[in-house]
Amino acid sequence: MPSGNTTTASTACGPFPRRPPQQWHVMDPISIAMISDFFHPAVGGVENHIYMLSANLIRRGHKVIVITHSHGPDRVGVRWLLPGLKVYYIPFLPIASSATLPNFFTSLPYLRTILLREHIHLIHAHASLSSIGHEGILHSHLMGIRTVFTDHSLFGFDDAASILTNKLMIGTLKNVDAVICVSHTGRENTVLRGQLFERSEEDPEVLEVRKSVYVIPNTLVPEQFKPNAQPPGDTITIVFLSRLTYRKGIDLLVATAPKICALFPNVNFIVGGDGPKLIELLQMREKHLLQDRIELLGSVRPKDVLSVLSRGSIFLNTSLTESFGIAILEAACAGLYVVSTKVGGVPEILPEDMISFAKPEEDDVISAISEAIEIVQNGGHDPIRAHERIKTFYSWEDVANRTEKVYDVVMKSRQMDLMERINRTMELGPFAGIIYTIILLVDCLFFLFLEWWIPRESLHYVHHNWDQERFKEVVEEAQNTSRQD
């Protein structure tokens, strides 16, 4: 079914400075709260996604705040990040890899105060391992706030961690207003994990996927990944850049790198990243005496990524699972030819002439790398052209625009009342349904208690937050003065 809004979509997206602001708005400005355990100062894909999405929504005139947990030793309370993004660091302790314990109720006093004083209309929770995001979805309806959830990762169905997370997710996603996934594979996975099915309107026997599940890809700032201008010499450098863990397929790298070095005397490797598998790489390098062919950089800071990428002409990715693969996109944008394992959402992100796929098998990876070396040697890959093409594929303006449309649909839809929520929650099953309904009701009682204990009149409301026009004036003033100097 073609969308009716596509014409507005194509005109609305585009380079930022050329259009007057009125034309971008698909909707009236609203106040949005991004809620996730994963945010700056931690570094990663989700963290960056939240920051960039917030910045682009602010640019469109919305008010955006971020709510996350505190980071030791002293990052607690309210901080401001550069484009006028207010961040609330709630004093919760993370348990493992920056995620907090799912405890359902403890965040309500904080969230209620923050969401009310900031006049929030809509919350946007990120990442399925972020329990504070799930709690935000659970609490928001009490204040009449709408909910959107973005899932960034893929999970299986057969290990203990996945089973537990999936159970928690089914409960919270039952009553969420919209779900966004970063790839089509990610959507198939999330739909199954979160049981996002609903009875069809025509035939109540048939289950179909909810209408409120969207696919909006992750993206990058193409201008930050400009390809290296000078053409490569005789030696071809293969860049490998990721955390060195099992899931990133380091076993495949360890098996293939010495064979590629033996097959092609003019090929070198640069490996960036740190992790538990570093030791295996070191052993491999020592065993095959490849110290001068394989360079190990250790961990690479985000701002140095481009300089590492621009040293090579082929990017190798051996991940065993990947929801979107932003690293591949960054490398392709920087003009590298990509060789990747065909897993998860990776086949969706680039057209087939910019990437060589391999099965996660040693022989197949070797033949894919050989093919890539041949293409690069014969000049079959033009870095500048690849960069220009990716510029047309992905941009933050497009993503922000598509996300805004989801917000618009959510804001215009009817909100469920409590009885409907209880009925839907009871559909979860004879055990889980009752447990989640009890949680829902206790949450309501807790909220009523808080309404009495901290009345809304006593809250310190934020009246003046951010003035887009004033900001523009200041920026233009600064530009003028710098030009005069």
Add this chain to the structure above:
Amino acid sequence: MVGNWEKVLWKKQAYADNYVPQGLYPASLQKNPNLRPYTYWPLVVLSCSITQHLAVIFVFLAVFVRLKEETLDPRSLVCLSVFSFFIGYITWNALDGSSRASEHFTNHLKTIKSAIMMFLALMSLSPVLRTLTAATSSDSIWALAAVLFSLNALLADYTVTEPKNAHEGLSSVLSINAAVSASVVLSSHLPTDASVFSLVLFSIQSFALFPSLRRRLQLLPIAAWLLTSLVMEVFAIWLFATLSLVVMWLIASVLVFVTFFAPAILLWAQRYKNILRGPWDVAVPKVN
């Protein structure tokens, strides 16, 4: 003109972001790939290793009761143990297809030496073992022994193949430990040093040595394997028949249940098996 929907992210498509292609969704979902459904009779044959283990536990308990009531002479039990050790050892060697003949003689000498050492050590320890938990009340001992024997049956290694490394064999080591501890706590309720010695010797025979023999017996033709199981089960039931009819019916029903009903339950439960596979699963790297 609207093109067909494609499963790609890089292309600007004329479909809304929440568009779901018609037909079966999710398209890349595989349900129960490579599933080989079980069939009933092979399961029954496999379940025999569990019933054999249970039968050994029941035989051991019957022997304990007889020793405690002094209806069984400990010296004849010792003789029987030594005799069955030799029978078992010969069978174990006869079923061994892999090892070379030249090493056999030194291996036999080593085995006999360690067997004699074990025998003497147990003999010298038996007075200590007899008083070890004598001060503990009988109720606690029965409960403890019951828990330890259940642990033994739960953790025992029922697989056909021999464990390749120490880590795989961990649960079976725990299982042997549980059974030997159970027999030690039980033996302190026996009247004489000789009976303590005979019981602990018998427990090592049945819980430490028999499982490795059982693994080799399982490689026999099915008829011989079933016959061994049947003999052991009947023997266990017969030992209890003269002690208590109620217990006899109880253990007989347990053995029948494990052999015939447990496989049927597993077959029935298989209809709920639902393995979901798709591109989101962590791939298994194939390295030569």
